[in-house]
Amino acid sequence: MAIELEDVEDFICCGFPMKPTDRRSFNLMAAYNLALAEEKNLNICTLCSSCTSALTEAAHLISRDADLKKQLNEQLSKVGLCYEGGVRVRHFARLLYEEIAPDDVKTLIRRDLGELRIGVHYGCHYLKPSEIYDDFDDVENPRSIDFLVALTGARVIDYPGKKRCCGGPVLPVDEKVAMSVAKEKLDELLQAGADALCVVCPFCSVMYDGNQRSIESEWGTVYNLPVLYLPQILGLAMGLDENELGLKMNVVKTRDLLSRLGITPK
Amino acid sequence: MGQVNLDQADPHFARELAREPGGEKIALCFTCRTCTASCPISRVNEKFNPLRIIRMALYGLRDEVLKSDFIWLCSNCYACQERCPQGVSVAEFMNLLRNLAVREGQAPSGIRAQMELIKGQGRIYPLDDFDNKKRAKLDLPSLPTSCRVVKVLFAEEGESQMSPGVE
Numbered sequence: 001m002a003i004e005l006e007d008v009e010d011f012i013c014c015g016f017p018m019k020p021t022d023r024r025s026f027n028l029m030a031a032y033n034l035a036l037a038e039e040k041n042l043n044i045c046t047l048c049s050s051c052t053s054a055l056t057e058a059a060h061l062i063s064r065d066a067d068l069k070k071q072l073n074e075q076l077s078k079v080g081l082c083y084e085g086g087v088r089v090r091h092f093a094r095l096l097y098e099e100i101a102p103d104d105v106k107t108l109i110r111r112d113l114g115e116l117r118i119g120v121h122y123g124c125h126y127l128k129p130s131e132i133y134d135d136f137d138d139v140e141n142p143r144s145i146d147f148l149v150a151l152t153g154a155r156v157i158d159y160p161g162k163k164r165c166c167g168g169p170v171l172p173v174d175e176k177v178a179m180s181v182a183k184e185k186l187d188e189l190l191q192a193g194a195d196a197l198c199v200v201c202p203f204c205s206v207m208y209d210g211n212q213r214s215i216e217s218e219w220g221t222v223y224n225l226p227v228l229y230l231p232q233i234l235g236l237a238m239g240l241d242e243n244e245l246g247l248k249m250n251v252v253k254t255r256d257l258l259s260r261l262g263i264t265p266k
Numbered sequence: 267m268g269q270v271n272l273d274q275a276d277p278h279f280a281r282e283l284a285r286e287p288g289g290e291k292i293a294l295c296f297t298c299r300t301c302t303a304s305c306p307i308s309r310v311n312e313k314f315n316p317l318r319i320i321r322m323a324l325y326g327l328r329d330e331v332l333k334s335d336f337i338w339l340c341s342n343c344y345a346c347q348e349r350c351p352q353g354v355s356v357a358e359f360m361n362l363l364r365n366l367a368v369r370e371g372q373a374p375s376g377i378r379a380q381m382e383l384i385k386g387q388g389r390i391y392p393l394d395d396f397d398n399k400k401r402a403k404l405d406l407p408s409l410p411t412s413c414r415v416v417k418v419l420f421a422e423e424g425e426s427q428m429s430p431g432v433e
Contacts, residue, residue, distance in 0.1 A: 009409065010410075012389065013384050013389045015384075019342065020338075020340070020342060020361045021373060021381055025385070025420065029419075032415065075419060078419065079419065124342070124345070128345070129344050129357070130348060164343075165306040165307075165343035165345070167306065167307075167341055168341070169341045169342050170338075170341050172374070172376030172379070173338045173374050173376055177310060180310035180311070181306050181307065181309075
């Protein structure tokens with residue numbers, strides 16, 4: 001595959017959680033990360049949907065507002081950085097969708113996941129606000145992640161709340177409200193007969209995976225729904241082993257799912 | 267909601283909002299309720315109603331909005347903004363209201379805690395040696411457990427952050 005990833009140790013929070021509280025700080029944190037990437041002549045591949053929106057939006061604003069850019073660079077000069085513009089930010093799923101030929105992926109498939117019915121959670125910031133994302137996918141009828149999951153042979157299922165928010169940002173404000181939002185989707189997935197939920201964002205994973213047991217006990221429901229990151233699904237199809245895929249770190253146990261694929265967990 | 271006392275309303279609030287990022291087209295709202303119908307939070311909790319909040323703001327009910335707990339229920343999902351037929355940046359408007367609330371010293375404790383973590387540690391989930399040990403077991407490189415940069419970037423603002431009206 002033609003893409004090389006480089007770690008930038010100095011990356012900090014993208015600033016997304018600061019947007020509702022302090023827009024200027026939000027812009028500054030995002031600009032700092034953009035400047036770090038620019039210094040190394042790199043574009044950014046994000047592993048989180050919220051980070052994607054924060055960094056993409058900041059880059060978008062800075063390129064259209066000379067005053068903002070000047071202000072931010074005055075701040076950044078305090079840490080020896082400057083952001084000129086031109087760093088491209090793309091979510092890893094979008095990167096895969098746009099840059100990797102489906103046939104190249106198929107040559108790496110060792111295991112067909114046709115046994116599995118998988119629901120995709122698009123969530124919010126992977127696609128919205130749409131004006132900063134070059135229309136790479138359709139906000140109302142998205143298909144990029146469905147497409148990638150389907151390359152593994154898995155059956156991608158549709159369900160009503162596919163595009164709905166996970167409720168994550170409300171967690172520090174009102175846990176019950178946040179969990180209610182996540183619960184609705186888990187109910188729908190259960191009803192649609194999903195064997196697993198595919199996520200592309202750690203925030204969403206906190207809500208559906210990390211908090212699944214809490215939601216179950218709060219409302220007396222049972223889901224036992226494994227929540228897998230897209231790379232874990234692709235990796236399973238590529239024959240990568242459990243440890244490489246970090247499956248032990250998924251909160252909702254994946255043991256049964258693996259057995260169905262004929263994999264005996266270690 | 268009961269009766270609203272407009273004698274206390276601030277006639278300049280709407281104009282104040284229209285001047286800031288997120289408030290530009292707010293007066294174009296024609297109460298179609300598409301925002302509320304699209305809102306994932308409204309579905310589970312009727313305290314949060316984007317349309318109602320916009321109306322309250324346009325009526326000048328400054329305190330009722332900025333001191334409220336409900337503006338903090340917005341999950342920033344942008345569903346409202348994507349669908350508004352008038353092009354109102356509803357999500358950014360919610361962010362604007364919350365930015366103003368914070369400038370006046372209003373923020374739920376969870377949000378305040380989050381802000382402090384980010385400005386102090388550069389992350390909302392600061393890493394420690396235990397995390398790096400786990401990473402090492404997975405052959406992942408370790409990551410910094412402290413952040414000097416945020417202290418420099420946010421140095422001046424530290425004290426004046428919560429003071430009203432200070433830019």
